Amino acid sequence: MRRIGVFVCHCGTNIASTVDVKAVAETLGKEPAVVFATDYPYMCSEAGQNIIKEAIKEHKLEGVVVCSCSPRMHEATFRKAVASAGLNPYMLEVANIREQCSWIHKDKEEGTAKAIVLGRAAIAKVQLNAPLTAGESPVVKRALVIGGGIAGIQTALDIAEAGYPVDIVEKEPTIGGKMTQIDKTFPTLDCSSCILTPKMVECSQNENITIYSYSEVEAVTGFVGNFSVKIRRKKRYVDETKCTGCGICTEKCPVKNVPSAYDLGLKNHRAIYIPFAQAIPNVAVIDADYCNKLTKGKCGICSKFCSAGAINYEQEDQIVEEKYGAIIAATGYNPISLDGYDEYAYSQSKDVVTSLEFERILKADGPTEGHLERLSDGKQPKTIVFVQCVGSRQSADAAHGGCGKEYCSKICCMYTAKHAMYCREKYPDTDVYVFYIDVRTPGKNYDEFYRRAVEQYGVHYIKGMVGKVAPQADGSLMVQASDLLSNEQLHIKADMVVLAAAIEPNKSARPLATMLTASMDTNDFFTEAHAKLRPVESPTAGVFLSGVCQGPKDIPETVSQASAAAAKALGLLAKDKLSCNPCVAHSDEMMCNGCSSCANVCPYGAITYSDKEFRGPNRTTLIRRVASVNAAVCQGCGACTVACPSGAMDLKGFSTSQIMAEVDAICK
Amino acid sequence: MADLKEQVLRTSGVNPLKCMRCGKCSATCPSYDAMEYHPHQFVYMVEKGDIETLMQSESIYKCLSCFACLERCPRNVEPAKLVEAVRLAVIRQQGQNHLKPEQIPAMLDEDLPQQAIVSAFRKYSK
Numbered sequence: 001m002r003r004i005g006v007f008v009c010h011c012g013t014n015i016a017s018t019v020d021v022k023a024v025a026e027t028l029g030k031e032p033a034v035v036f037a038t039d040y041p042y043m044c045s046e047a048g049q050n051i052i053k054e055a056i057k058e059h060k061l062e063g064v065v066v067c068s069c070s071p072r073m074h075e076a077t078f079r080k081a082v083a084s085a086g087l088n089p090y091m092l093e094v095a096n097i098r099e100q101c102s103w104i105h106k107d108k109e110e111g112t113a114k115a116i117v118l119g120r121a122a123i124a125k126v127q128l129n130a131p132l133t134a135g136e137s138p139v140v141k142r143a144l145v146i147g148g149g150i151a152g153i154q155t156a157l158d159i160a161e162a163g164y165p166v167d168i169v170e171k172e173p174t175i176g177g178k179m180t181q182i183d184k185t186f187p188t189l190d191c192s193s194c195i196l197t198p199k200m201v202e203c204s205q206n207e208n209i210t211i212y213s214y215s216e217v218e219a220v221t222g223f224v225g226n227f228s229v230k231i232r233r234k235k236r237y238v239d240e241t242k243c244t245g246c247g248i249c250t251e252k253c254p255v256k257n258v259p260s261a262y263d264l265g266l267k268n269h270r271a272i273y274i275p276f277a278q279a280i281p282n283v284a285v286i287d288a289d290y291c292n293k294l295t296k297g298k299c300g301i302c303s304k305f306c307s308a309g310a311i312n313y314e315q316e317d318q319i320v321e322e323k324y325g326a327i328i329a330a331t332g333y334n335p336i337s338l339d340g341y342d343e344y345a346y347s348q349s350k351d352v353v354t355s356l357e358f359e360r361i362l363k364a365d366g367p368t369e370g371h372l373e374r375l376s377d378g379k380q381p382k383t384i385v386f387v388q389c390v391g392s393r394q395s396a397d398a399a400h401g402g403c404g405k406e407y408c409s410k411i412c413c414m415y416t417a418k419h420a421m422y423c424r425e426k427y428p429d430t431d432v433y434v435f436y437i438d439v440r441t442p443g444k445n446y447d448e449f450y451r452r453a454v455e456q457y458g459v460h461y462i463k464g465m466v467g468k469v470a471p472q473a474d475g476s477l478m479v480q481a482s483d484l485l486s487n488e489q490l491h492i493k494a495d496m497v498v499l500a501a502a503i504e505p506n507k508s509a510r511p512l513a514t515m516l517t518a519s520m521d522t523n524d525f526f527t528e529a530h531a532k533l534r535p536v537e538s539p540t541a542g543v544f545l546s547g548v549c550q551g552p553k554d555i556p557e558t559v560s561q562a563s564a565a566a567a568k569a570l571g572l573l574a575k576d577k578l579s580c581n582p583c584v585a586h587s588d589e590m591m592c593n594g595c596s597s598c599a600n601v602c603p604y605g606a607i608t609y610s611d612k613e614f615r616g617p618n619r620t621t622l623i624r625r626v627a628s629v630n631a632a633v634c635q636g637c638g639a640c641t642v643a644c645p646s647g648a649m650d651l652k653g654f655s656t657s658q659i660m661a662e663v664d665a666i667c668k
Numbered sequence: 669m670a671d672l673k674e675q676v677l678r679t680s681g682v683n684p685l686k687c688m689r690c691g692k693c694s695a696t697c698p699s700y701d702a703m704e705y706h707p708h709q710f711v712y713m714v715e716k717g718d719i720e721t722l723m724q725s726e727s728i729y730k731c732l733s734c735f736a737c738l739e740r741c742p743r744n745v746e747p748a749k750l751v752e753a754v755r756l757a758v759i760r761q762q763g764q765n766h767l768k769p770e771q772i773p774a775m776l777d778e779d780l781p782q783q784a785i786v787s788a789f790r791k792y793s794k
Contacts, residue, residue: 343696343740393688394742404742437690467695467740482695484708489700 002062004123005036005055008115009043009068011098016041018102018111024067028119033127035059044074049081056085063091063126067119069098088131090582090653095122117666124665128658132582137632139225139575140325144169146217146512149177150555151547151562152330153199158566160208164573167210167322168203169217169231171508172261174279176200177332181262181356183363183370185555186418187449193278200280212320213281216508220515221605223633224542225325225578233318237286237294238272242310245282249302249311250274258290264357266367266375272302272311276365284310326569327516329526329538330546330562331509335501336391340401344387344499345469350375351477352469352497355415362422372427374496376475381495384423385479386416386434387466391502393437405502407523410552412500413440417453419498424457433460433492435481443554462490469497509549517604518543526550536565540604541635544569583653584634585641587627589614591648594625598640598649606633607640672757673717680753684715686743693737693747703727707737707747714750722754723761759792767792 008025010016021039029037036059040048043066055061064087066078071094079089097115105111143159145152148170159166168175179185182192203209212231219230253270260267262275271290274282284302292299293313303311335354338346346352351374353361364370374381392412394404413436420432434453439461441447453459464482472478472493479492505524513520518538519527526545529537536545546565547558572578587598589612599607607627616622627648629640641649641656650656677683693707700706705713705727713722722728731751738746767789775785 389690389742395686395744398742398744399739400742437688463691465690465692465695467692467697467736480695482691482700482706482708484689484691484694487706487709489694489697489706 001033002127003035003060004031004033004063004065004126005052005059005061006031006034006038006065006067006119006123007043007048007052007055008037008039008097008119009048009066010039010041011043011069011102012041015068015098015102015115018105018108019097019115020108020112021115023112024097024115024119027116028065028067028123031120031123033063033123036061043068044077049077052078052081053085056082056087061087063093063123063129065093065095065119065122065126067095067097067115067122070094070096070100088133090132091126091129093122093126093129095119120668121662121665124661125658128655128661130652132652134579134582135631136577136579137223137225138577139573140227140323141573142166142322142324143326143328143569143573144217144227144229144322144324145328145330145546147177147330147332147506147547147549148172148175148203148211148213149330149332149547150179150196150199151332151549151558152177152328153196153203154559154562155328155330155544155546155566155569156209157199157202157206158563159569159573160206162566162570163208164570165208165210167212167231167324169212169215171214171216172275173214173236173283173285174275174281175203175211175213176278176280178356179555180276180278181264181363182359183366184418184422186414187443187445189418197278200278204280211281213283214285215320217512217515218319220327222323223604223606223630225572225575226632227324227327227542229322229324229327231320231322233320235288235315235317236283237288237291237311237313237315238284239310239312239315240281240283242308243283243306244308244310245274245279245284246307247274247284248305248307249284252301252305254299254301255290255292258287263360263367264354266357266360286311326542326544326572328544328546328565328569329509329512329516329518329549330565331506331512331549333503333548333552334506336403336405336504338390338403338499338501340399340403341390341499343468344390344466344497345471345477346499349469349471349477349497351381351471351475351495352499354499354501355412355419356501358419358498359415362419372423372430374475379495380427381430383431383492383494384420384433384496384498385466385469385477385481385492385494386420386432386498386500388412388416388434388436388500389465389502390499392500394502405504405523407552408440409500409502410440411503411554413450414443414446414554416498416500417441417450417459420459421453421457424453424459431460432457433462433479433494435462435464435466437463437465443556464490466497469494503548503552505549516540516543536561536568542572580632581636582631583636583651584631585629585636585638585649585651586631587629587644588648588650589624589626589628591646592624592626593646593648594627595645596627597643597645598627601639601643603637603639604633604635606630606635672719673714675760676714676719676750676753676757679756680746680749682714682746682749682753684711684745684750687711687715687745688743690742692740692742693745696736696740698734698736699730699732702730707751710750710754711745711747714754719754719757723758727751728755728758756791769793 083089255271259265360366466481468480470478544565
């Protein structure tokens with residue numbers, strides 16, 4: 001029997017007010033294996049830790065039980081203390097008598113009795129603890145950023161500036177993301193392109209950054225510090241190394257009816273195109289669905305005009321394989337589909353547009369060259385109605401074909417105020433209405449911005465929703481809405497209606513999360529490791545979150561989070577080796593029957609099977625299929641130990657015998 | 669009064685606390701101008717327990733039961749069901765048999781579905 005020491009913490013009055021700590025120490029001191037037991041107001045303090053260290057030496061302790069707060073709080077502290085006194089750090093057990101005892105009980109007698117039982121269980125467990133040593137795994141000093149919007153760009157720049165190589169994978173032909181499509185940014189109204197394009201150029205010029213544009217992540221294997229990623233570089237039919245971005249091909253191509261994704265389909269470009277003037281990389285791409293040469297085999301005009309000889313109709317997809325230490329998801333968002341909202345007549349009228357389409361109308365390189373015009377007849381609208389919360393803040397059981405989102409999209413109040421202000425500023429003869437449920441503008445200089453729209457620019461903010469938009473024969477739009485404060489139903493003859501559509505995570509995020517084994521919420525936003533204290537890390541080690549893929553946010557917030565994610569990733573890349581958690585699963589090969597139950601339940605892909613030779617009776621050799629656990633990938637969740645039908649799987653530090661000993665001690 | 673609110677909530681199956689006061693029901697209502705109390709007020713009055721005022725109002729008979737409010741409500745509050753529940757509360761409150769079994773034979777008509785008679789009998793008799 002091991003020599004055990006028990007240390008009971010008061011945690012000020014947190015524990016001591018509902019647990020008689022002296023009685024706990026005294027009772028546990030009488031347990032057969034316990035050679036020393038004491039209590040102290042703050043066991044985690046320097047003085048408290050010294051009590052543990054001295055007792056280990058003085059009483060030659062072989063196991064330590066600390067009765068205190070949750071092990072999530074101070075297990076690491078006490079392990080360090082135990083190790084500094086020469087004991088293996090895994091010969092420590094923490095009995096949680098705060099969160100699971102004193103905080104939830106009112107009766108002191110009951111609390112004390114329970115604390116004693118919890119202490120006994122820990123004593124029983126520590127008897128069976130084995131000394132464990134943490135292994136080490138190397139860190140590949142290269143980061144992968146998935147998504148090349150402002151979030152991905154900022155994260156990549158910060159990592160590159162710190163001196164580590166970083167690759168950006170962007171599925172579109174150019175980096176830049178949504179911010180390239182936006183005209184002005186709130187609350188300062190500076191031009192979006194003017195602040196973004198220098199950063200895009202910086203990305204292309206920084207020698208630590210490699211941009212894989214028009215590429216997608218195809219497979220991810222490995223683990224923190226050592227991910228192995230396959231990237232598919234989609235064929236763009238243009239040799240990226242030869243194309244100079246002169247743009248002659250995009251003028252000579254005879255196919256003129258290709259809807260521009262950059263312009264949300266409001267404008268067309270040729271079958272060979274560069275998304276916009278400041279694209280990075282500034283390289284053309286052929287849309288294979290429209291190109292005459294690729295669909296009919298006849299044409300080849302772009303190839304004839306290309307002086308660089310960059311056009312290659314035979315180009316194939318390429319697969320790049322690279323190793324990374326850290327992966328940062330920055331997959332961004334899209335506005336939701338408005339198919340479920342017939343009442344707003346979005347599909348019936350060209351003059352009912354989403355806010356992102358409105359940005360394109362306002363922007364100089366958009367379909368109207370920056371003039372505020374109706375898309376139906378090119379006339380300048382005199383009355384514009386903005387509708388907020390289209391699809392946001394909608395309960396899951398509401399109608400609208402399941403298009404709605406329960407969350408607030410967060411950015412709409414501000415960009416609508418921006419749009420409304422812009423209209424009044426540039427076209428003062430325009431009547432602008434904003435229908436809102438609540439105006440939500442927290443943030444530095446944000447509420448002031450919205451008030452300016454009302455007070456200085458005379459935008460009509462009306463508390464209420466629009467119920468119906470009906471296109472009229474004369475081309476106008478009849479808007480039926482409620483004004484809740486004056487308690488009347490309004491009928492406004494508008495020329496244009498702008499819908500602040502909810503935003504949702506990019507559709508590519510879900511399959512990516514599966515590849516990364518990173519968890520997501522029901523809305524397909526990536527989950528953080530801790531909502532408050534670890535907001536830029538995924539619970540999956542080595543995966544970090546940047547931008548809207550984690551939750552709705554505006555540009556300043558996205559950039560802050562992007563830099564935070566970079567800082568966290570750099571903390572990982574700066575290490576040469578990672579020490580692994582030694583509390584991992586291992587398989588007893590003699591008992592394993594090769595059924596794959598464990599591999600099927602493992603959420604981290606840590607278990608592999610291989611055929612191994614075993615010595616059989618009478619000098620025979622048997623070949624059996626057995627499981628083995630990659631200790632660097634295993635997170636010690638224990639799912640495999642439960643699934644294993646033959647009892648071959650066990651978890652170090654939480655073995656079946658240890659847990660049964662705890663249960664026995666509790667039931668005694 | 670609390671009983672009346674309870675009765676309306678139970679017959680309608682509506683939870684007025686789901687309402688976020690956006691007013692889309694009233695924005696969408698085709699008989700808005702004919703009503704003294706508009707759909708969004710209806711929801712709020714039921715929430716406050718002010719059922720008797722609603723029962724005395726002509727508004728409950730102006731509702732067309734077109735269910736547009738119910739279809740377009742972003743929180744799935746279903747105001748039209750509340751209107752119907754208040755109408756039922758009026759009928760029940762008077763404690764009269766609006767429809768007696770002996771009246772039924774005279775009403776029978778071969779085009780009238782049996783189901784309509786049964787449901788009318790359930791609704792209007794005590």
